[in-house]
Amino acid sequence: PQTLRETLQEVIPAKQEQLKKLKTEHGNAVVGDVKVDNIIGGMRGLKAMLWDASVLDPIEGIRFHGLSIPDCQKVLPPAPGGKEILPESMLWLLLTGQVPTPEQTLGLSRELAEKGELPKFLEDLVDSFPQTLHPMTQLSMAVAALNHDSSFQAAYEKGIKKTEYWTHTLEDCINLIARLPALAARIYRNVYKPDTPLPTINKDLDLVGNYSNLLGYGDNESLTEYLRLYIALHGDHEGGNASAHTAHLVGSTLADPYLAYSAALSALAGPLHGLANQEVLRWQMAMQKELGSDVSLDQIKEYLWKTLKSGQVVPGYGHGVLRNPDPRFIALQEFCETRPELRDSPIIKLVQQTFQVAPDVLKEHGKTKNPYPNVDAASGCVLYHYGLTEFKYYTVIFGVSRALGALTQLVWARALGLPLERPKSVSIDVLQQLVKQA
Numbered sequence: 001p002q003t004l005r006e007t008l009q010e011v012i013p014a015k016q017e018q019l020k021k022l023k024t025e026h027g028n029a030v031v032g033d034v035k036v037d038n039i040i041g042g043m044r045g046l047k048a049m050l051w052d053a054s055v056l057d058p059i060e061g062i063r064f065h066g067l068s069i070p071d072c073q074k075v076l077p078p079a080p081g082g083k084e085i086l087p088e089s090m091l092w093l094l095l096t097g098q099v100p101t102p103e104q105t106l107g108l109s110r111e112l113a114e115k116g117e118l119p120k121f122l123e124d125l126v127d128s129f130p131q132t133l134h135p136m137t138q139l140s141m142a143v144a145a146l147n148h149d150s151s152f153q154a155a156y157e158k159g160i161k162k163t164e165y166w167t168h169t170l171e172d173c174i175n176l177i178a179r180l181p182a183l184a185a186r187i188y189r190n191v192y193k194p195d196t197p198l199p200t201i202n203k204d205l206d207l208v209g210n211y212s213n214l215l216g217y218g219d220n221e222s223l224t225e226y227l228r229l230y231i232a233l234h235g236d237h238e239g240g241n242a243s244a245h246t247a248h249l250v251g252s253t254l255a256d257p258y259l260a261y262s263a264a265l266s267a268l269a270g271p272l273h274g275l276a277n278q279e280v281l282r283w284q285m286a287m288q289k290e291l292g293s294d295v296s297l298d299q300i301k302e303y304l305w306k307t308l309k310s311g312q313v314v315p316g317y318g319h320g321v322l323r324n325p326d327p328r329f330i331a332l333q334e335f336c337e338t339r340p341e342l343r344d345s346p347i348i349k350l351v352q353q354t355f356q357v358a359p360d361v362l363k364e365h366g367k368t369k370n371p372y373p374n375v376d377a378a379s380g381c382v383l384y385h386y387g388l389t390e391f392k393y394y395t396v397i398f399g400v401s402r403a404l405g406a407l408t409q410l411v412w413a414r415a416l417g418l419p420l421e422r423p424k425s426v427s428i429d430v431l432q433q434l435v436k437q438a
């Protein structure tokens with residue numbers, strides 16, 4: 001079977017041609033308008049970015065190269081003996097637009113495992129961080145430091161042709177994805193399980209098999225399968241979300257993929273974005289503590305109102321684009337239903353009960369445009385059930401995942417020769433003048 005590189009080499013020219021033709025024939029075509037609300041409202045709804053790997057429909061949710069989540073669950077190869085999507089197969093799909101064969105997926109798993117060890121200087125750097133430093137800060141700093149060995153940066157310094165950018169970008173991206181499990185697991189061990197021996201990477205295991213093993217949960221097959229599904233599903237969610245967009249913006253300056261992804265991780269660390277899964281768990285645990293174990297739906301409703309009246313958001317609900325329950329949330333719910341231990345878990349039960357009442361409460365509250373759960377409403381609680389209880393760490397797992405989509409797009413941005421991103425900003429006075437002229 002073809003390698004990932006060979007497959008990309010084959011698909012890139014056709015896309016380059018497609019884009020060139022679009023630009024030549026329709027460069028001046030108008031595809032939308034800009035309202036004052038778009039400008040002052042966080043650019044919501046503005047179609048202003050090219051992102052080829054996934055498209056988010058407000059009602060249907062995400063599609064990866066046209067495939068919905070249930071489609072992906074049907075066609076993307078799982079781990080040998082497993083059922084859930086392997087993140088490697090999702091990475092292949094995102095990068096090439098093609099569904100990989102099990103052999104191609106296995107080949108990619110092996111390549112990632114072979115490249116997975118951390119350089120010594122990085123281990124020393126991570127080991128020098130104070131245990132009290134937030135795991136996301138550690139991840140972002142360490143990913144930036146990996147640019148010490150950036151192939152793109154070295155090649156750029158030497159002087160390469162623009163047409164060669166993408167091959168060096170791809171090399172960096174694959175190396176970074178390969179190293180994330182060892183890096184993320186080292187942070188976990190240092191912060192939460194210091195002085196426990198860290199296993200080495202097993203060349204015969206997939207990316208998440210290794211990650212789970214390095215975290216110390218390798219013998220929990222259910223958690224490992226959950227992490228495969230979680231990491232595959234969180235990989236990409238269009239280009240406009242804060243982490244993906246940050247990677248794209250920073251990458252557009254021709255900063256190397258390590259710097260671009262480090263910046264993306266800082267965006268992911270915000271509570272309105274990736275930190276939400278830690279917030280959901282904190283909130284759901286506080287609810288459990290206050291209401292006890294056997295709670296009624298009315299008690300949950302009351303608790304929701306208490307949260308809203310105190311001026312806080314209900315974590316895990318609402319979305320910048322989605323206007324329906326997030327299909328990723330649904331996929332995680334279905335995972336819970338297949339495992340008897342999760343069906344009986346008090347924290348998962350509470351998540352499901354909350355889902356029964358929260359949309360109506362949020363509708364009545366009347367502020368949010370989307371009263372339904374996003375993926376974070378469930379994701380952290382499953383980790384908690386399986387014993388991964390350190391919720392400050394959860395966003396790091398999201399960070400391991402989001403690399404699949406954000407780095408894919410960096411490869412494509414270089415392959416398509418996309419320019420430096422530089423939107424036009426206006427002052428309030430200028431905006432007022434523009435309104436008068438309109």
Ligand code: AMX
Pocket residue numbers: 271272273274275276277308312313314315316317318319320321367368369370374375376
């Ligand atoms: N609870 C209470 N109020 C909410 C709400 C929620 N879950 N979601 C939105 N609102 C409020 C907003 O705060 C805003 O109020 P304001 O007018 O007083 O500022 C109003 O409803 C309109 O917001 P919106 O247009 O519906 O949402 P948005 O696009 O501005 O923000 C999001 C989207 C996700 C930040 C928001 O829904 C939120 O804060 N949700 C809770 C946190 C969360 O779950 N984040 C995870 C997002 C997914 C991810 O990135 N992992």
